[in-house]
Amino acid sequence: MSSPNPVFIPGPTNIPERLRRAVDVPTHDHRASDFPAFLAALLEGLKAVFQTTRGEIVVFPSSGTGGWEAAVTNTLSPGDRVLAARHGMFSHRWIDLCRRHRLDVQVIEAPWGESVPLDAYAEALAADREHRIKAVLVTHNETATGVRSDVAAVRRTLDDAGHPALLFVDGVSSIGAMDFRMDDWGVDLAVTGSQKGLMLPTGLAIVGVSTKARAAMETAGCPRCYFDMRDMLGTTAGGGYPYTPPVPLLYGLREAVAMLEEEGLDAVFARHRRIAEGVRRAVAAWGLPLCARRPEIGSDSVTAIMVPEGHDADALVRHAYDRYGVSFGGGLGDVAGTLFRIGHLGQMTDVMALSGLATAEMAMADLGYPVTLGSGVAAAQAWYRETAAEAATAPAPAATAAA
Incomplete structure (x- = not known):
């Protein structure tokens, strides 16, 4: 028997009955004439959750890790250098993912229990006069240690150094629960999942994409197919998906966005x-x-x-x-x-x-x-x-x- 007790894990989180009902729907044709309007409204609602008017939203059938992979493979090429701090399990896993895609990861080791080391980031960016660093990684909320990092301060560090690197943010356990401002903080790629602040079952990776990140996709050399954002953005602009989407979860996501808007x-x-x-x-x-x-x-x-x-x-x-x-x-x-x-x-x-x-x-x-x-x-x-x-x-x- 399923326990009636709430869970106190940092995801998957408790699912409101309203969202349980929202995903309990009969099969709906994702190529039907009413689907484009549904999808357009959903993506617009998600932009409000990410606090962006300039960015675009991509929703992949995946967990948050798939969102990480999409962010990396769509904007970078093997051999590109990325700057990252290892200060918890999820920052560690992002570093591992980058290395598996043959990226050159410049790792700054920090104590587990500390946030992103801003001084070390500033030093690394200032020293990179040839701008070999193509992306800077930040875990906004390190779920393993209960630590929040200052994304806005990382953006200021990039700006102060006059550095053009993309800013990637893992917002899996923060977006929808803690203040996250994609536009104000100059975030280029922001990743979250359906099972945290959005209160749904696991199954959707939601990625915010800036104009700068969109441009980087044209020259990125990492292989991608299922996670190709160009396919996704091109297809969703017309109201569809490049493959079969999990429509019940999308219905639930629409309702989750509505609940956040109401509150x-x-x-x-x-x-x-x-x-x-x-x-x-x-x-x-x-x-x-x-x-x-x-x-x-x-x-x-x-x-x-x-x-x-x-x-x-x-x-x-x-x-x-x-x-x-x-x-x-x-x-x-x-x-x-x-x-x-x-x-x-x-x-x-x-x-x-x-x-x-x-x-x-x-x-x-x-x-x-x-x-x-x-x-x-x-x-x-x-x-x-x-x-x-x-x-x-x-x-x-x-x-x-x-x-």
Whole structure:
């Protein structure tokens, strides 16, 4: 039997009933006369989510990783140099993907728990007088460590250096949950997936494409076929797909965009900040450190919590699921076994967050952690009560809208 409990992993996220109904549709002909109008409205709605008026949107049947691959292969050629920081599992995986496509990756190693090292980026760009670096990679929200990087600051670094490199952003666990401004931040390629802030099942990679990135496609030499953006952009401009699209997921995506519009993006971002702050206050009450090394870089979509020495975070995650039927995220890569993650993005309210915090406390108490039952919940409750009046004046959150 499927558990009725919410999940607290940073994706796939909880699916609102409204979206479950939206994807539960009979087969619809993607070559029918009404499909072009449907697709055009969907793509326009997604532009608002990416906060772009100048860019274009491509929706691939894929996970976010397919969006990464599309961004790389459509704009770069084997041997091209890209600049990237390795500071978490997902920045690491993007580096690995680039290397498999025979790109020359200039890697800046940074501590896991830190954001993109701006000074090191600035130094690398200033030293690249021949402009061999063709793209700069930024993981906006490093899901493995609960760390947010300053994309706008990376853009300023590029501009200050007078460097023409493309700016690629992994927004898989941020877009639709945290403020992301494609145009204002000068992002050339932005990638997200359907299963995070958009609250849908996994299956769609959504990529924002700037005019500059579109031009780069004409000379890019990496092989691509299924992920060829020129095919996609050329076909979707006429209201179609170059191959069979997952129409039910597209219906769900249209409804997800509508839910974000109804709540309002500013309210969506404020809700995530408020819930995240309550979780952080709970962690402080437990006396446990965050993986994020500085408060100002803490993520609003996932909190990564270091466990005390002598405890196995993976065992805690397993125990919470086996005993209480609740899923938390485990540690990945360099932080495996040392932390667990509480995802709080997408369909999430303070009441839901409190249930996750209470379950985490029970699981830690069961395993002998030095945590007092109720301490973290009480700290989060105090914050949510303090900010409840402000939250009540905002539009209904996604969970309410789904009812």
